[in-house]
Amino acid sequence: MEIDRVDGRTPNQLRPLACSRNILHRPHGSASWSQGDTKVLAAVYGPKAGTKKNENAEKACFEVIWKPKTGQIGKVEKECEMILKRTIQSICVLTVNPNTTTSVIIQVVHDDGSLLPCAINAACAALVDAGIPMKHLAVAICCCLADNGYVVLDPNKLEEKKMSAFAYLVFPNTTLSVLPEGSSVAEGEPVEHGIITSVTHGVMSVDDYFLCVENGHAATASLSAFFRKNFQQSQRDSSKAG
Amino acid sequence: MGLPDSSQDLSTEMEVDAFRRIFPLRFFERHLSESLRPDARPLGKARDTIVNPGLVSTADGSALAKIGSTTMLAAIRMEVMTPSTDSPDEGCIALEFHMPPICSPTVRPGRPADAAPVISKRLSDTILSSGMIDLKELCLVSGKAAWMGYLDIYCLNADGALFDAALLSAVAAFSNLEIPVVALNDNGRIVAISGGKDEDNASIIEKKAVNKEKRKLTLKNIPFSLTCILHKKYILADPTTEEESIMDTLVTVVLDSSDQMVSLYKSGGTVLAYSSAVKSCVELARKRAKELKQILGEMDID
Numbered sequence: 427m428e429i430d431r432v433d434g435r436t437p438n439q440l441r442p443l444a445c446s447r448n449i450l451h452r453p454h455g456s457a458s459w460s461q462g463d464t465k466v467l468a469a470v471y472g473p474k475a476g477t478k479k480n481e482n483a484e485k486a487c488f489e490v491i492w493k494p495k496t497g498q499i500g501k502v503e504k505e506c507e508m509i510l511k512r513t514i515q516s517i518c519v520l521t522v523n524p525n526t527t528t529s530v531i532i533q534v535v536h537d538d539g540s541l542l543p544c545a546i547n548a549a550c551a552a553l554v555d556a557g558i559p560m561k562h563l564a565v566a567i568c569c570c571l572a573d574n575g576y577v578v579l580d581p582n583k584l585e586e587k588k589m590s591a592f593a594y595l596v597f598p599n600t601t602l603s604v605l606p607e608g609s610s611v612a613e614g615e616p617v618e619h620g621i622i623t624s625v626t627h628g629v630m631s632v633d634d635y636f637l638c639v640e641n642g643h644a645a646t647a648s649l650s651a652f653f654r655k656n657f658q659q660s661q662r663d664s665s666k667a668g
Numbered sequence: 669m670g671l672p673d674s675s676q677d678l679s680t681e682m683e684v685d686a687f688r689r690i691f692p693l694r695f696f697e698r699h700l701s702e703s704l705r706p707d708a709r710p711l712g713k714a715r716d717t718i719v720n721p722g723l724v725s726t727a728d729g730s731a732l733a734k735i736g737s738t739t740m741l742a743a744i745r746m747e748v749m750t751p752s753t754d755s756p757d758e759g760c761i762a763l764e765f766h767m768p769p770i771c772s773p774t775v776r777p778g779r780p781a782d783a784a785p786v787i788s789k790r791l792s793d794t795i796l797s798s799g800m801i802d803l804k805e806l807c808l809v810s811g812k813a814a815w816m817g818y819l820d821i822y823c824l825n826a827d828g829a830l831f832d833a834a835l836l837s838a839v840a841a842f843s844n845l846e847i848p849v850v851a852l853n854d855n856g857r858i859v860a861i862s863g864g865k866d867e868d869n870a871s872i873i874e875k876k877a878v879n880k881e882k883r884k885l886t887l888k889n890i891p892f893s894l895t896c897i898l899h900k901k902y903i904l905a906d907p908t909t910e911e912e913s914i915m916d917t918l919v920t921v922v923l924d925s926s927d928q929m930v931s932l933y934k935s936g937g938t939v940l941a942y943s944s945a946v947k948s949c950v951e952l953a954r955k956r957a958k959e960l961k962q963i964l965g966e967m968d969i970d
Binding site: 480500501502504505508509511512513514515516591593598615617619620621622623624625626627628629630631632635636639 | 774782783785786788789790793797798799889924927928929930931932933934935936937938940941942943944946950
């Protein structure tokens, strides 16, 4: 039985994506990322000299500031900051600029479901714009589990509330290699199938979780292609202008 | 990698404690290659767990949980409040996780620890989404009065796996909880009844008691959690603070008593989790859930 979604999408279809970089001129890197109506603005300042007190001085340090659209900063925002900080730490090369702090500021412009994945994607785009050295991108997707066992990708706010469980999954981006055998494999699975971050809400069976992960893999392929096209486009534009 | 030769030379001359401080990762990897950890635990085994219920006499429910050295004290206080108009038949639980300076040398007074609000939110999400507590049981008079439970969890000693110990202490406190006796007085307000010896009290109890005796909540789908570290091809269950500081990839799996997954939390980390690693973590969590179920069962009988 197929799911009927309010906006007429198929279960595996993502909302229209839009990304623009270098939109703010004060931060060293900035990006705006929107998936449907959910829009997040990310700005990167750094690297700045010195690390925070308890942090390792032999590595680069990241701090994340999350600003909600309305209201005061509470536990929800602190948790999002922590998840984003640890995700960024795992994708960036920390040994290139030791004893420095890079600040990532996230401003929520509108929340229409799937907010944390949108913020992670925006932060990645902003880090690329700032030129922070990274191993690979972090591509984030939200997978929901409907009552009849179907997995629905990229829900909006109403769908998120209705669903029994959902998972935010972050994977490395898919690599494009000249030879298909050239793509790296670890433990029998391609590298892009490894989970960087996973946060689940609601109760689901273990098999349903793996189903969500599989659907997440398919989505990361299309998101990675979008990232690649977007970065190449802006590079082409800037080389024409210069 | 540094200078492997020099560390080999130094290791023959250096004391074990010094080697542990100066080359921590190498110290641990020497143990992992023998499938052991420095405290002689096998890789998949959690530390000794103790649960002591009913320690705080002024609270309506309390429990102390110790996993190895990590100690958590949970206490619940019940208060009557008016339920919201969206859910007039439901009570409410407010959970707060505190990390006072006693728990760790890195926590200073006046500066709340970074981990505290995150663990607090994760705990309340886990407890509410697992469906352990039926909020309708906390209702007194529909639309007018319901119970609000203030659950405070204090970390007394932070030695790794904070979320696991905190969840265990919260679950134990809820199973120890006895809801106090109240009655509706003439003004239509709920008052607490201290004992049944007074004649006035006895008449109130007979006529308008909303609940006649201290009752316990029915807990279904109790969540049990296990945190594991992923490092290269090793999976270490129930890490200590030292292990967490050296190897930064943590995966927390929360399973409930009907083997459903309540939460799988992995927040960044240098190691990517492939499905084989996730499956192994879930298996370890299943074994741990059985152990914890037995420990909680023994606690209830006492």
